[in-house]
Amino acid sequence: MSRLHVFDLDGTLIHGSAAAVEIARQLGLEAETGELEREFAAGRLTPSQFAERAVALWTELTEAQVAAAFAGAPWLTGIEEVWAAIRARGERIAVISLSPAFFVRRLLDWGADAAHGSRWPSVPFRERVDPAGILDASAKVRITDALCAQYGLGRADCVAYGDSMSDAELFKVVPVSVAVNADHHVQHVATHSYRGTDLREAHALVGAP
Incomplete structure (x- = not known):
């Protein structure tokens, strides 16, 4: 079977972490992204609202930083x-x-x-x-x-x-x-x-x- x-x-x-947290660490935006995570966990942000706000926050994100976030995640x-x-x-x-x-x-x-x-x-x-x-x-x-x-x-x-x-x-x-x-x-x-x-x-x- x-x-x-x-x-x-x-x-x-x-x-103990998340993709968004690891990406934020690469950008030096842990505090700002952490606030989004808390709002989402509390039900004050929908998944699409979280994505919209994160995209607006992570304007300088690069593929190299995504790769580093993935490699460094726990x-x-x-x-x-x-x-x-x-x-x-x-x-x-x-x-x-x-x-x-x-x-x-x-x-x-x-x-x-x-x-x-x-x-x-x-x-x-x-x-x-x-x-x-x-x-x-x-x-x-x-x-x-x-x-x-x-x-x-x-x-x-x-x-x-x-x-x-x-x-x-x-x-x-x-x-x-x-x-x-x-x-x-x-x-x-x-x-x-x-x-x-x-x-x-x-x-x-x-x-x-």
Whole structure:
């Protein structure tokens, strides 16, 4: 039996941080971006509003800084090892995140079969954000369903890994889920819970199919 393993990015694969935080660090805009993160977490900004304000703030962002943010992020240990083992079993890996697609897609090089993020303007930013391209929590379910159809699977074949409110809807519709260093939004709906910095340990909770 094949399965689809769906991973969140911020706070899940990246321990205690997020793509936006790591990008802001490269720009020296940690305080300003941190305020946006807090407003978003409190529900005072929608995903598209967050993107619009971040694009306006990060006007000097370059591809080199995105690459440096990705390389310097506090990733969980063992990501590529876990993904290699999943693929060796004939199973699939997807990353679905509200973060910019230009950051998320870099995980294809680590072994993900699919990597979906919000469609922000190209770097350096010269265009406005198109709200239609910005993902939200419901998009994680929609994209998972589309990937299942593509791979000949169903929701019953999915395992979700996440840490926060944006993962709750997906956790509710798949049979197996792992709350990774998670907050209260997903702790009560996850089938497994993990705190630590090693994806190998989190993945071991799922077991073989």
